[in-house]
Amino acid sequence: MNVRIHYGSQTGNTQELAERIFFYLTKHSVKTSLVPIVEADFNDDTVQLFILCISTTGVGETPADSKSFWRMIMKKDFSIRQIPKVKAIVFAMGDSSYKEYNWVGKQLARRLETLGAELVVPTVLCDERHELGFDYGADKGIQSLRDYLISNDSGNFDVRLPFTPRHSLAIADSSIAPNELNAENQSAENCFIGRVVFNKRATSEDHFQETRHLRFTLPDGIHYSAGDVLNIKPRNPPNLVKVAIDALPWDVNLTVAWKEDASLPLSLPMTIEKILESEVDLVGIPKRSFFQILAEYSSDKMEKDRLLEFSEGTDDRWDYANRPRRTLAEALRDFPKSVSDLPIEALLDIFPLIRPRPYSICCHSREYAEILCAIVDYKSRMDTPRVGLCSAYIRQLEDGDVVELSISRGTFNLVRNAEYIMIGPGTGIAPFRSVYQDRISNVRSLLFFGCRAKDKDLYFGDTFSKLTRLNAFSRDSTCKKQYVQEIIKENSQLVFEKIMRGCIILIAGKSKDMPDGVKNAIKMVIAKSANMTGEQANAFLSMLQDQGKT
Ligand SMILES: Cc1cc2nc3c(=O)[nH]c(=O)nc-3n(C[C@H](O)[C@H](O)[C@H](O)COP(=O)(O)OP(=O)(O)OC[C@H]3O[C@@H](n4cnc5c(N)ncnc54)[C@H](O)[C@@H]3O)c2cc1C
Ligand SMILES: Cc1cc2nc3c(=O)[nH]c(=O)nc-3n(C[C@H](O)[C@H](O)[C@H](O)COP(=O)(O)O)c2cc1C
The missing domain is CATH 1.20.990.10 (NADPH-cytochrome p450 Reductase; Chain A, domain 3)
Structure with missing residues (x-):
């Protein structure tokens, strides 16, 4: 049997899963190739089984490396091999705390069936949120794949081959100069070198959460737009x-x-x-x-x-x-x-x-890019504190240090000089500073921000003076304890008026539960102000979504 594994991955998890399946199959003497999903060719008659591994990102979106594949298979006139029928298995990678759980993998499976492919095993749903990680779903999927191969690969499957390294490295001649990082060397595609201009603490010294505000120089010719992210290779x-x-x-x-x-x-x-x-x-x-x-x-x-x-x-x-x-x-x-x-x-x-980590750019300039980074630092059973790879790297950066960077396009739907409701608690405020500084949001726009306390983690307190900024403080002894959802509801009339005027709603933030909480708050505002039932408000919000207003 000749198996081809394709993967589409935003942050590397699905690629890792694909590599694991590859390792497993080659060990069991199954002829297998591992190829990015953009190179998929469903008319290749040498392939007897396609294994497609793909994650869902954004709000039910395909990973950046799979966009052209997605456009291709969704075209009306796209066709795949019919004789013999394409046989396929889809491994969908996602997180069940998202509403659009594994949307891309499920859609891909549906599309392949519509095109005439036979899915030999039900779509394998891998859930990063599962207490045993995505391995739990993946293990079950690999077990089903094994059962399929045992009954369809004429008894070859259980011949185990000795392990051979997948990546062929050798000691180089010592006269060859090793690659070093310097301002001229761009080590990866789209990667460039920036220098740290400043790296300062954005939360008070006595606050448990350390957040850093950094600025990096950009080389000539590198530009970004509001909503874009800066990827930092730690x-x-x-x-x-x-x-x-x-x-x-x-x-x-x-x-x-x-x-x-x-x-x-x-x-x-x-x-x-x-x-x-x-x-x-x-x-x-x-x-x-x-x-x-x-x-x-x-x-x-x-x-x-x-x-x-x-x-x-x-x-x-x-x-x-x-x-x-x-x-x-x-x-x-x-x-x-x-x-x-x-x-x-x-x-x-x-x-x-x-893997480089993405950070929302929080400024607007042709010469530099700034970010706001929350440092990951926590305790476990181990003796030493646990740190996040990239944020620990960012924390120790000093002025003048060189850093490997790249820029990815953001997913916001932005219209210049429009009216926005921007909702960004914590470091979620970062992209909105960029939107504001680039004058994409007009003076009638609203910003909802949430943090713990005024004197601890109120980011960019003196920015946004030309629009209405409303802050929620969840642990401030000097004022009412509130989250963003609550101040949205408290200002329901203002919010509803803006929605009716056609303003665009943008939500950004880290907490997985926050977007749902915020959406519920907006739904309640609509229901209350327009005298609608929950269902009607839901339908109204979906309509706004379809019109690109959220
Ligand atoms: C589009 C996008 C934009 C982003 N923008 C920003 C931004 O503007 N600012 C920002 O700060 N971040 C932002 N992030 C997140 C950022 O990319 C990194 O994921 C984050 O900084 C952590 O990376 P790290 O390498 O430090 O941690 P990693 O080494 O990747 O470790 C993070 C992991 O540690 C574990 N962990 C963390 N805390 C705990 C805990 N208390 N207990 C147990 N386990 C824990 C979790 O499993 C977590 O997944 C953004 C992410 C995306 C996808
Ligand atoms: C910004 C972001 C958005 C996400 N959106 C979804 C989603 O809509 N549905 C889902 O099932 N999982 C979602 N996820 C979870 C990813 O699918 C999950 O982290 C997966 O392991 C990523 O695999 P990858 O590294 O191969 O891209 C999202 C993750 C991030 C960081």
């Missing part, structure tokens, strides 16, 4: 780099290069030390593939058994890795004998590449 914290270097058996001063064509967006040659510092993620939680691959190389019976336990079951791995939020670097320390068996070729199989 580097690992030095203490974890040291943990990894101490645990790994390699001379980290050696330079490695691709043996064949690059199979990852990583510009080599580079020293192993530099790869550990700035290219592979040492802060993330070890996933199943980490234990699987380490077990493949391990010659120590006890460690190998434990690694296999973690790579097969889910509960033990959850207790060991996810619950305490153990990092990949720390996990290396717990399997010293197996780690000492790791060849350099395994480097990029065992560690995922660092």
Whole structure:
């Protein structure tokens, strides 16, 4: 059987799932290829089974890397192979706390069926919100895939092949100069180098949440629009780099290069030390593939058994890795004998590449971009506090430091000089400062902001003077305790008048429950002011959505 796996992924989870399926199938001697979804060709008659892995992002939207694929398959005249019928399985990746749960995967499955494909296994729904993570749904899907292959691949399936590294690395000739980060070197597509102009604390010193306000220079020719995001490529914290270097058996001063064509967006040659510092993620939680691959190389019976336990079951791995939020670097320390068996070729199989993190741009300028970053820092069962990879990196940046950046387009529907209701609690206010400074919102616009207290985390308190800003403080002893939803309802007449005048409603923020809470508040405002039932208000809000007003 010839299987082709396609993936479309915004932040890397679905790609990781696709790699896991690839690893599983190749281990079981199934001829498998792994290709981005934009390269899908459903007329290729050499492929007997297509596995399509795709996530849902935005508000029920396709990931950025899958837009052209989506446009292609949704075209009226798009057709796929009919003889023999295309056989497919869809792995949908999403989060059940979103209203449009796994919308893209479900739509893709529906579309393929309409086009005449046979879905040989029901659409596999992977839920990031599940207490065992998306692995829970993925495990079940892989089990169904296995059952299908056993009954359809003429008995070949259970022949297990020895593991071969997926990414072919080799020690490079020491005369080859390693790549270094400098102002001229653009390491990835669309990536550019910016310098830190300032990095200051945006919350009061005594507030538990540290948030930083940063400005980066932009090189000539790099521009953004209001609502766009700045992607920041972080580097690992030095203490974890040291943990990894101490645990790994390699001379980290050696330079490695691709043996064949690059199979990852990583510009080599580079020293192993530099790869550990700035290219592979040492802060993330070890996933199943980490234990699987380490077990493949391990010659120590006890460690190998434990690694296999973690790579097969889910509960033990959850207790060991996810619950305490153990990092990949720390996990290396717990399997010293197996780690000492790791060849350099395994480097990029065992560690995922660092993913740049998006931050809403909070200013308007042709020379610089600013962001507001909430630092992720919390405690777990582990001795040392847990940190977020990118925010920990951002926290320690100093004026003049160089940073790898890129810009992605935002998803707001913006009309210049229009009237807006902008709702952005916490760092959700960031894109609205950009909208305001670019004079996209006119003076009749409204901004709803929410934070804990006036003297703790009231971001950009002196901005937005040319529109109406209403703040909700949830823990301020000097005023009524409120959330944004409540001040929206409190100002229902004003909000309703603006909605009736056709203003555009924009919502931004981190909390997953907030957009639903805000939508409910707006629904209640409409129902109350227009004397509608809940259902009628719902229909009215959906109509606004269809008209691009929210
Ligand atoms: C379109 C978009 C725009 C964004 N804009 C902004 C912005 O303007 N400002 C901003 O600050 N962020 C913004 N973010 C979020 C940002 O991209 C990062 O996800 C965030 O900074 C965390 O990244 P990190 O690398 O520091 O943490 P990571 O290393 O990615 O770790 C984050 C993970 O840590 C875990 N975690 C965090 N806190 C806890 C806890 N208390 N207990 C247990 N586990 C915990 C969670 O699983 C979380 O997913 C935006 C995200 C998107 C998608
Ligand atoms: C900004 C944003 C919007 C999202 N919107 C949805 C959504 O509408 N429906 C859904 O099921 N999941 C949604 N998710 C959850 C993602 O699908 C989930 O995080 C998934 O693991 C991402 O996979 P990827 O890294 O391959 O893109 C969203 C996540 C983010 C960060």
